[in-house]
Amino acid sequence: VYLAEHRPTGSQVVLKWPVQAKEVAVLQELDRQAPGCTGLPRLLGCGTQMGGHYVVTEMLGVDLTTILERLEGRSxxxxxxxxxxxGRLLMRRLETIHACGYVH
Structure with a gap:
């Protein structure tokens, strides 16, 4: 997984390579069935490079590790x-994925 720049907008995006073709298909279907769902990154692009599939998604913010590190020393x-x-955000995402016919 790599941090990249989306050239058309200049925004930071997530580039995941290599991924399985099935993962690409699932992400495309979720993007089609649940566009704009809070917590599910929008699929910005996909394709193949050097024999492997890749996906590009929007970046939703900092990773969970960073959030947990920032909580150190808090009450x-x-x-x-x-x-x-x-937990509530994760449950909402799972509900959306389940509503699209997938079990995580």
């Missing part, structure tokens, strides 16, 4: 509050 109640928000 248990603050860490718990953030953990609950992250």
């Amino acid at each position: 248990v109640s603050q860490r718990w509050a953030v953990s609950r928000v992250i």
Whole structure:
């Protein structure tokens, strides 16, 4: 997984290479069935390079590791509050994926 620049917009994007063809198909279908779903990155492009499939998606923000590192030294109640928000966001994403016919 790589951080890249989307040339048309200049924004940072995620480039994942190599990926399985089936993963590309699933991401395309999710993008078609649930466009604009909060928490699911928009598929910006896909193709093949050097014999491997790739996908380009929007970057949603910092990774979970960074969020957890920022919580170090915080009170248990603050860490718990953030953990609950992250849990709710993950559940909403899974609900959307399940509604599209996929089981994660």
